[in-house]
Amino acid sequence: MIDMHKIIVVGGGGHGKVVISLLKKLAHFTVSGYVDLVDHGDLLGIPYLGDDSALGDFFKLGMVHAALGLGQLQEAGHREKLAAKMVEIGYKFPLLVSPHAIVNEACRLGDGTVVMDGAVVQTGTMVGNFSIINTCATVDHDCRIGDNVHIAPGATLCGCVQIDSCCLVGSGATIVQGIHVAAQCHIGAGAVVTKNIYKQGTYAGVPARPIGDKAP
Numbered sequence: 001m002i003d004m005h006k007i008i009v010v011g012g013g014g015h016g017k018v019v020i021s022l023l024k025k026l027a028h029f030t031v032s033g034y035v036d037l038v039d040h041g042d043l044l045g046i047p048y049l050g051d052d053s054a055l056g057d058f059f060k061l062g063m064v065h066a067a068l069g070l071g072q073l074q075e076a077g078h079r080e081k082l083a084a085k086m087v088e089i090g091y092k093f094p095l096l097v098s099p100h101a102i103v104n105e106a107c108r109l110g111d112g113t114v115v116m117d118g119a120v121v122q123t124g125t126m127v128g129n130f131s132i133i134n135t136c137a138t139v140d141h142d143c144r145i146g147d148n149v150h151i152a153p154g155a156t157l158c159g160c161v162q163i164d165s166c167c168l169v170g171s172g173a174t175i176v177q178g179i180h181v182a183a184q185c186h187i188g189a190g191a192v193v194t195k196n197i198y199k200q201g202t203y204a205g206v207p208a209r210p211i212g213d214k215a216p
């Protein structure tokens with residue numbers, strides 16, 4: 001029997017909209033609304049509830065489940081801080097896996113993680129909490145992905161890759177087998193990472209190299 005629970009979505013931008021669409025498709029929850037600093041109007045028929053100052057009140061009204069609808073490129077650390085505050089209030093963040101994704105056996109995925117349409121997570125892979133395995137991303141066997149990691153659409157992690165917490169792996173990027181990427185790195189769209197990355201920073205190109213002002 002389908003268990004219907006109320007759920008609230010945090011963030012009403014592009015990623016929030018995709019999360020709402022996923023929740024509607026899963027039909028395990030009724031989406032009460034979304035919170036955001038900005039009123040984006042109705043999103044796929046889901047109403048705006050205001051900013052996050054009322055999250056404590058919503059919890060008391062029985063909206064005990066929540067989903068993060070914030071992508072990874074927000075103000076640094078905002079996503080993690082907000083999730084931590086909500087966990088402290090008592091919110092539960094279910095793991096959300098699209099029925100059109102494939103998660104094979106012997107994988108473990110944490111609370112608040114979302115796996116979008118067309119994504120493949122191969123056997124033996126572990127993913128932490130609040131991570132995003134986005135549309136058509138491939139995470140092959142025995143990978144280790146930390147908390148708050150965003151594997152963007154179409155990215156490929158070959159087998160035995162380790163991505164530490166709070167990283168973005170850009171759309172279409174490839175991380176070759178056995179590579180370790182340190183926490184808080186941004187890997188550019190289309191990059192190919194062929195060597196371990198030990199320092200926080202932004203890396204892009206083929207093969208991937210440090211770029212920009214924030215280059216290590």
Ligand SMILES: CC(C)(COP(=O)(O)OP(=O)(O)OC[C@H]1O[C@@H](n2cnc3c(N)ncnc32)[C@H](O)[C@@H]1OP(=O)(O)O)[C@@H](O)C(=O)NCCC(=O)NCCS
Nearest residue numbers: 152153169170171186187188189190202203204205211212
């Ligand atoms: C790598 C990235 C994080 C860099 O962002 P940034 O720090 O704001 O960098 P900038 O846009 O200022 O670019 C700095 C330089 O790197 C180059 N560059 C940026 N992204 C690049 C990429 N993916 N590949 C190659 N070069 C890139 C820019 O052209 C620029 O070069 P220049 O100095 O010669 O003009 C970003 O461009 C990116 O690729 N993000 C991933 C986006 C994505 O996949 N989002 C998923 C949403 S669901």
